[in-house]
Amino acid sequence: MSATRPLTLEVNGKRHDLRLDTRTTLLDALREHAFLPGTKKGCDQGQCGACTVHVGGERVLSCLTLAAQAEGRQIMTIEGLQTRDGVMHAVQSAFMDHDAFQCGFCTPGQIMSAVACIREGHANSDDEIREYMSGNICRCGAYPHIVAAVRDAAGRVKKGAVL
Numbered sequence: 423m424s425a426t427r428p429l430t431l432e433v434n435g436k437r438h439d440l441r442l443d444t445r446t447t448l449l450d451a452l453r454e455h456a457f458l459p460g461t462k463k464g465c466d467q468g469q470c471g472a473c474t475v476h477v478g479g480e481r482v483l484s485c486l487t488l489a490a491q492a493e494g495r496q497i498m499t500i501e502g503l504q505t506r507d508g509v510m511h512a513v514q515s516a517f518m519d520h521d522a523f524q525c526g527f528c529t530p531g532q533i534m535s536a537v538a539c540i541r542e543g544h545a546n547s548d549d550e551i552r553e554y555m556s557g558n559i560c561r562c563g564a565y566p567h568i569v570a571a572v573r574d575a576a577g578r579v580k581k582g583a584v585l
C-alpha cells in the first residue's frame with residue numbers, strides 16, 4: 423500500500439490543499455490534482471522540457487521534482503504568467519508575433535524556460551539563446567522562430583516589460 427499525506431502547494435498565487443501519494447511528481451500534482459493541464463508531459467524522464475515550470479522563480483523539470491519538494495515554495499505554471507486582468511506576458515506575445523509554435527505541445531515549457539532564460543541573463547545572442555533553450559525539444563521544428571521570439575522578448579524586457 424502506498425503512503426499518502428496532506429500537502430499544500432502554492433501555485434500561481436493560489437493555495438491548493440491536496441492529499442497525495444508521497445511519490446507523486448510535481449507534474450502529476452499540477453495536471454491531475456490541481457487541474458492545471460497547461461504543463462505538459464512529453465517524456466516523464468527529464469529529456470524533453472515540456473514539463474518546465476518555475477519553483478522559487480527558477481525553471482525546473484516538474485517530472486523530475488516530487489510535489490513534496492515544492493511544498494512551501496512559490497510555483498508558477500504557464501497558467502499564471504499573464505497578468506490578473508489577462509494581459510499576456512512579453513514572452514507569450516513574442517511567441518505569438520513570431521509564430522514560435524505549431525502544435526503547441528512544447529510551448530508552455532518553452533515559454534516558462536524562455537522567461538527564466540531571459541531572467542538568468544542568458545539571452546544575449548542567438549547562440550546563447552539556442553544553448554540555454556536546448557533543454558526544450560520541439561518536434562515541430564519551430565526553433566528558428568523560438569530564438570527570434572526569445573530575442574525579441576529579451577529586448578522588450580530591456581525596454582521595461584515585466585518578467
Ligand code: FES
Binds near residue numbers: 463469470473485486
Ligand atoms: S516531461 Fe519532463 S522533461 Fe519531458
Ligand code: FES
Binds near residue numbers: 524525559
Ligand atoms: S510546437 Fe509542436 S512540438 Fe513544439
